[in-house]
Amino acid sequence: MRLEIDIRKTLQSGDRRFELEAAFSSQDDLTVVFGASGSGKSLTIQAIAGLVTPERGRIAVDGAALFDAGQRINLPARKRGVGYLFQDYALFPHLTVRENIGYPLKKYLYFNLLSDARQEVTEIMESFEITHLAASYPAELSGGQKQRVALARAMIKKPSILLLDEPFSALDSMLRHRMRMELLEIRQRFGVPLVVITHDPADVEVFGDTLVVFANGRVEEVSSRKKLTVPQDEDGWRTKVCWRAQWKKENLAAQRLVPASGI
Amino acid sequence: MPDLTPLWLTLRVASCATLITFIFAVAFAWLTARFTFWGRDFLDAILTLPLVMPPTVLGYYLIVVWGRNGWLGAWLHAHLGISLMFTWQGAVLAATVVAFPLLFKSARAAFEGVSTEYEQAARILGDTELRVFCRITLPLAARGLLAGTMLAFARAMGDFGATLMVAGNIEGKTQTASMAVFDAVQAGNYTLANTLVIIMSVVCVTILVMTNKLASRGRAGR
Numbered sequence: 001m002r003l004e005i006d007i008r009k010t011l012q013s014g015d016r017r018f019e020l021e022a023a024f025s026s027q028d029d030l031t032v033v034f035g036a037s038g039s040g041k042s043l044t045i046q047a048i049a050g051l052v053t054p055e056r057g058r059i060a061v062d063g064a065a066l067f068d069a070g071q072r073i074n075l076p077a078r079k080r081g082v083g084y085l086f087q088d089y090a091l092f093p094h095l096t097v098r099e100n101i102g103y104p105l106k107k108y109l110y111f112n113l114l115s116d117a118r119q120e121v122t123e124i125m126e127s128f129e130i131t132h133l134a135a136s137y138p139a140e141l142s143g144g145q146k147q148r149v150a151l152a153r154a155m156i157k158k159p160s161i162l163l164l165d166e167p168f169s170a171l172d173s174m175l176r177h178r179m180r181m182e183l184l185e186i187r188q189r190f191g192v193p194l195v196v197i198t199h200d201p202a203d204v205e206v207f208g209d210t211l212v213v214f215a216n217g218r219v220e221e222v223s224s225r226k227k228l229t230v231p232q233d234e235d236g237w238r239t240k241v242c243w244r245a246q247w248k249k250e251n252l253a254a255q256r257l258v259p260a261s262g263i
Numbered sequence: 264m265p266d267l268t269p270l271w272l273t274l275r276v277a278s279c280a281t282l283i284t285f286i287f288a289v290a291f292a293w294l295t296a297r298f299t300f301w302g303r304d305f306l307d308a309i310l311t312l313p314l315v316m317p318p319t320v321l322g323y324y325l326i327v328v329w330g331r332n333g334w335l336g337a338w339l340h341a342h343l344g345i346s347l348m349f350t351w352q353g354a355v356l357a358a359t360v361v362a363f364p365l366l367f368k369s370a371r372a373a374f375e376g377v378s379t380e381y382e383q384a385a386r387i388l389g390d391t392e393l394r395v396f397c398r399i400t401l402p403l404a405a406r407g408l409l410a411g412t413m414l415a416f417a418r419a420m421g422d423f424g425a426t427l428m429v430a431g432n433i434e435g436k437t438q439t440a441s442m443a444v445f446d447a448v449q450a451g452n453y454t455l456a457n458t459l460v461i462i463m464s465v466v467c468v469t470i471l472v473m474t475n476k477l478a479s480r481g482r483a484g485r
Binding site: 049050051076077078080082083084086088090092093094103104109153157 | 378380381383384385386387388389390391394397398399402403
């Protein structure tokens with residue numbers, strides 16, 4: 001995957017003014033955008049998804065421009081083919097888990113899903129192990145279940161890139177570790193590149209093949225680490241945990257993990 | 264058996280007025296809830312004005328605009344030969360205007376209560392703006408819209424002043440229930456007055472109870 005971003009955006013609200021100048025590119029399938037809140041990282045992935053329109057610049061995934069102010073290209077969000085995991089998941093509260101996941105497949109407003117679409121929903125629910133939740137409403141789910149449902153809904157249309165906005169901040173720390181591993185598995189199973197926004201250094205260890213550090217609306221640092229073999233499905237927990245620990249050691253040694261501004 | 268014609272006329276007038284007011288109120292509510300534009304607060308104030316203005320003043324404005332010599336009324340009369348004054352359609356016009364702010368306010372609050380994040384999620388999942396509105400915004404705002412519609416209906420049913428100015432009080436033609444009550448009391452016909460008053464009270468109480476139920480279930484709901 002190749003992600004190229006070079007955008008400018010100014011936000012003004014009363015006397016407060018925020019200027020975003022984001023320019024970076026990533027060749028890796030695991031990219032972490034790291035920074036304190038208010039550093040402009042959320043705004044940047046919202047721009048990738050087409051939720052905000054920059055004033056100038058260009059956004060391209062695998063060479064295809066999603067936004068290019070010079071060439072007057074600005075694909076609407078629905079045509080960008082990106083997946084997006086909202087911080088609090090944004091599951092539609094009036095729809096069941098099954099309806100939420102099938103949402104993007106629905107062609108006609110007031111008719112049921114076509115039978116292949118129904119089959120697709122059933123399959124993806126099986127692969128995320130949420131079949132037993134099919135008839136539940138989002139309000140009845142736990143944090144981890146909500147995240148799985150949201151991931152299944154984001155993945156069902158096979159996006160070319162999956163953007164995740166602080167994906168683990170709403171979970172407790174035990175669950176956080178588990179969901180990180182699950183996300184890595186999903187990445188492998190679907191072969192989808194991930195861009196993870198976070199202010200949690202632990203996410204950098206796991207997902208930061210390319211690390212982009214934001215501060216005050218600017219990209220402060222872009223760095224990539226040399227590749228190690230990513231654990232396979234059959235490797236089991238121990239390998240995965242060791243793999244993580246190894247990163248931690250390496251990264252601490254390199255003092256690259258914690259940006260100069262501190263956390 | 265007292266003559267219940269005014270009651271049927273009231274139902275017809277209130278139903279038509281609620282329907283018309285629904286379309287405009289929902290459109291304006293969505294516009295003001297979802298977009299920030301120059302003069303939005305002023306527009307909101309103008310649209311809410313019928314709530315606080317004396318109904319007779321409101322009726323006077325309606326005559327100025329829709330009367331035979333009014334800004335729009337003159338055009339209607341000259342080109343289509345229609346006049347709304349002293350017809351039941353005129354009563355619908357008056358009821359529409361007085362009921363509008365109630366529905367507009369509830370609808371705006373309902374739309375503002377729908378998190379824009381759901382709409383953004385729907386866009387990313389492939390929906391056009393129209394589909395986002397039909398599949399996300401409208402269903403999530405439905406309770407608030409329904410409650411507002413019922414309030415508007417109750418208000419449209421009870422209007423006196425504005426309807427009197429625009430449509431008059433013509434027995435069997437534009438005499439709505441609230442005017443029939445007034446006439447009945449003036450004429451000392453307490454049987455008719457009591458009947459109408461009891462029916463209107465029951466309808467209004469029922470509507471309010473149902474509205475409150477909707478509102479409280481909306482708060483506790485998913």
